Amino acid sequence: KLEKVLKQVYGNSQAAPALPGKAGAKDDHSSDAADLGDKLLYAAYIREASDIHIDPTHKGARIRFRVEGQLEVYELIQKEIYTELASRIKVMANLDIAEKRAPQDGRFSHQFVSGGKRIDMRVATLPTKYGERITMRLLAVQTEGLTLNKLGFTDHNRDMIERFLRRSQGLMIMTGPTGSGKTTTLYASIRLLLAERDVNIITVEDPIEYEIDGVAQCEIDPASDKLDFAKALRSILRHDPDVVMLGEIRDKETADIAIKAALTGHMVLGTLHTNSAAATVTRLIDMGVQPYLIAAALRLAIAQRLLRRLCTHCRIPRPLTEQEAISIFHPELAGTQIYDPTGCVYCGDKGYAGRIGLYELLELNESWARDVADEKGEAVLTDNMRKSGVNSLLDDAIEKLVSGQTSFNEVLQIASSW
Template identity: 40%
Template structure:
């Protein structure tokens, strides 16, 4: 009977043997895990090298925070077929990680780009990354029909657009409209009238709605104060900002996606004494980019700028206040220079319109113009566009790029072309670097075109004649011959249905093109240069000022003298 029991010593020996066996197994497991980790790292390194050789960016998605919104852009079924996942989406762009670079993955990027109306980029990932990302489909919320507060559909927009012929009828239409539909009605009026901005401002007794059409604000409607909370809540839901915050600024965005166009809307909410002020900017993808030849440049200015943009290096800067058409001018230059043998990269804030064949990037919280520009010059570009030169660091990098074989296009905030040089020098740019880097400066404004449907002759008043005479008094003999004021005819728009009774429809630029020459370079090298000195030298050389260019366009029946005086005097 005693044989059936183990002694304490036997039990202890058995435990020791078991512990040793478990210890050996633990060590073996750790070794195996370590070997697996090393193999995974080696594979990731191989994929990274492969990505470099194929000219693609690489990413390891293991542990990467992929949002449900991004993951859902490619279905699980499609993900397994393509061996790819969408791992990033922010409304402006998306990124697709593919285990193989093939036509199917490239077509998927193109298809998603068209569906979402935004730019996409392919990354190379490992099979391990792909499997890790695909596991997330199991916890992806199932799509379901829910009420998301508000939305504005194409059908809704079209229905409301048919309610009126002009934005001036908006007040009457709103009076017959349910409060819940007022925001849609205002958006419809803005789209129909080609407005660039909607302003909704709280005042003491009511709410004012104004539309900016062709650069000028027009009163559109008055809302009752008691409905304002409902209206602004609806706008905040659309823009995806916090409804309960009204004591500090907020910025949001949304889009109206139609069959053949997409309207991006950026909304800004600002607390004021009588409630929040809301401004919505409309960016219409259907708006065609203006070709270089359609900018509205005359004779010498056109050929001068054409010569400057065809140079292989140097810097061209457009200048003017916000809304003066600087970005449009740069886009038209890029369109003219965009060829298969040319690499163009931009850094913008924000990307206003997509340009086919151009690599466009957008600044962010940790991605400034200066940081972006440093990276761009390592991408072997021929042409670089920098949205704006705001500080010394950006200016110095742009100038260095211009001096090392790149054509650099950018903007700066000054009143006219002659103010560009003093502005850059005041930032701290060295004169000996600036002089050889600058090719040309473009001063510009936008003025309204006379509506062709209701254009009629309008003789000048004595006051207008006096002001026109002052503007053209400084012209040299060559340019003076263009201004035959004695026999010139001037026009205005009477107002009709086509222009919504405004007399104007569309806009055109007025410009001054100042190219660098030896005399201006001497002024820069001297270090003490004023706008007056530069303007004097340019005028002697025959440069038309913006005001003079505007008067020339008024004599051609393109705009009115009043419009030129409003913008350029």
């Protein structure tokens, strides 16, 4: 029984001998596809996958999960099974099953009878040489237990965020690439607000990634012009919010409204796509926002990345080599004890268990706000941050390497882009 459950959850990367046998009737293929579809969603949920990838090939299709930022093969399936599975998913997502030459987007909810758990899926199809590529993103995961303490913040950084969240107004922006955990940090911040005081919180998201009791969550419709971020935000401000969360600040109109809200008695939480905390200011200026307004509204900018967390059951110690220390710009750390991943039953032989955040926090004090208003630029702001002892993303990565929370190879990804 255990072997059967493990196979359902972890699949079979040695897929050739485990493929479903050939069946003569179409009903058999439909049954196989339905069974595989149910197992697929359950396995992705149990493994906490963020995405499911179904890639057609000349023989069938390869199914992969993105777990902790890494793609892993779940199963290989025959062409007949893939065809039925693709049709089943498109029907569930209310897509046109006859349309196979154009990309389509949809979504559906799936309820697990066991435990009553529900997952929401966003579905995207893309025509390729051998058929439609299907990507499904798992959404609306419950947030019980999601706190700032579990995200990898140092005590100093967490105190800085909590200090902002106790304010009555101002703008906090999370920044980083797609998939870096920005929205997760915002949700953890919202849960802290709900735990500490009675506030009216409204969010504008695309899509809603988590469900939070006690929060009015508004999802924009990118397929039409009826509701975009700017329109939703403008309407929200008529509903007497204490806190507004924006899934993304995408343009000047949205940025202007967000900053105006932050200056008129509202707390505003949002995200941007930039590489550093200081670059938040540059990005807003590039959008057309006046520097003096940024200086007046922006109180906290947080750059974030995610690294895989070492499994504490099987990590093994070793000294950092001289060449490795040089490659991460800290030659003085040569000989320092670090840990490597190995793999065990607790982590599924991956050597890693979960992910941990890296953070760079810019708290805009009076002096730095004056520099922003005077348009002194990102380089000056970054230099002032370093002189004041503000840790960069790489600094935070090094600390987590030395403390045994992550591995050298994970930190090297950050150092390589430095």
